Amino acid sequence: MCFCVSKRIRKSFPKEFSRAIEINLPVDDSFYSSISKKKKSNKKRIAYLGRLDYSKGADIAYKLFKEINTSPDFKNIETFMYSYPWENDNFSLQLEEELKKDEYIKYIRANIHNQNVEEIDNDLKILIDSVDLFILPYRSLENTVDCPLVPLEINARKKFILTSNLECIKDLKLENIYYNDFFRNEFIISLNLIKKILFNINQSNSILEVGNKYRTSIISEKIIYSFNNFNKNCL
Template identity: 25%
Template sequence: MARDFWPKIIEDQKMRIAFLGLKDAFDYYKIGGVESFIRRITYQMTTHFGINIDYILYGAQGEKMVDINPKLKLRYFKRFEHALSVINAKYDHVITVYLFPKDKLKYAYFRRKNKNLSFHKILFSWSDNPVWKSYILAEAKIFPYNGQFFCISERQYECVKKWMKNVVYILPPVPKDFFIRPEEKPNNKKIKLTFLGRIDPGKGILDVIKLFVVLKENSRLQCTIYGIYLQNNKKSVAIRNWLKNQRDIKYVEIDRENHSPLADEMVKNVFKETDILILPYKTLGSTIDTPVTLLEAMASLCAVITKPFGNIPDIYGKTKFIIPKKKFLPYVINFFENLTTEKLRKERKRIYKQNQKLNFATKAVVKKFLAALNG
């Protein structure tokens, strides 16, 4: 075993990987599902496996380079052509995140010219729209990647694998310090009900507001919204301004533009203290297809009230906490009238067992990711 292990470690330490895409799609300093996914796997690969990684980001105001740690660099470029110009034989793998549609044909030609490099793709979003789905699958079939095509939900995987062979299913990663055991969950005097996420109608924020206004008189509950608003989205700004000026709901703002270890620590602590997280999505098109927030909450043994979109029922498991899409609010209000602390304890134990089956801690996800890259 030792003979196999040490050469592999040395090989990993020599590996160089580029993550390529639009700056606004996975900016290292922003908070979001895609950003968390890439940030977590790259941090794990650089600090625990010694791999050299560059973010190749285009759509920036100018060219610059930022060192995050000795093995992780951010390289910014204005134009896509400039970003491509630095991708050469020094990289073993190029991971494609998100490109402008107008750049995809140029990128396909670039991949065809540089067959000595391994090009991979991570598919984050998904839609049940047949036109959108046909476009994504046709693009992957006509302009194939010579590496792996990573899917982050089972429905993506089941659909894509019909069209190509090099498909890998991995769940979004969650750091190990998010994971707790049932006995480590605090026993709160009041049931803490939380929404944490983007202030976006697609995330169901309007349903959250209506629900929390109704539940404010329930002395058993403590309701809080931790909101991330989009500065360039009029609806998001309007809802955020209303939340800041009202007094019925506790509102805590999270700065989307300012990720830091302190922000991660705050989110981890919020989930640890939360008894029930509410995720009333209108569509999964507003998030990555297996939501990171869902997995973070599960790791922290939060019961999650949500809807049966996509593969959420398979990930979260069989439970009465998944509410029908129709008449969501009446169902949830009635649900809280019949909720007991014993039901909540049983749900935590069920989630704990479900987490063991899924195995989505960052280290496990990265090992699977690297194994796929190495083929």
């Protein structure tokens, strides 16, 4: 039996191989807990969350934030990059150096090597809750098996996302998400689209409820059920 976390991976198996089962990537149940209160501020916070990686479009987010920070229409906007570099990747290291020098974009380097999983998750939940809109301009997700955890964790915290129009992301059917084709074509998106999304967020009286299908407890039940069903068929 083989568990696949995306349709693309599942389709890579021959049709006659019935033991390949599509299972969603799990998100720790704690991410579905109550949302921490955001600090009162007159400014909206837009952020990129993820590794400084070319395939994840970290440079696209960086260029977009530079444009936002120089636009008179976004005086009440803060831009953040919550990230860390590949230690042996020139693209990643060079982008980090540029971020360190930027006086407007707030670059916060993730401290993933000196914390345990629980500490990382707690910090991540507080971080997600502090942001109004996440920009995730993915070029490709094949190096993260088509399904990165970041969009799922953001969705669990009931926050808004603007991301690429990739099939593997659309297949997740997340709430509070906007798609953009331009990311995939290497173009910086229109600032008018950002303004429109922020306006929609302001007009939203309450954040939509999100589904539970990505909870670890739910995924675990599906895996156990699949194993039991498989064993019965083998008898």
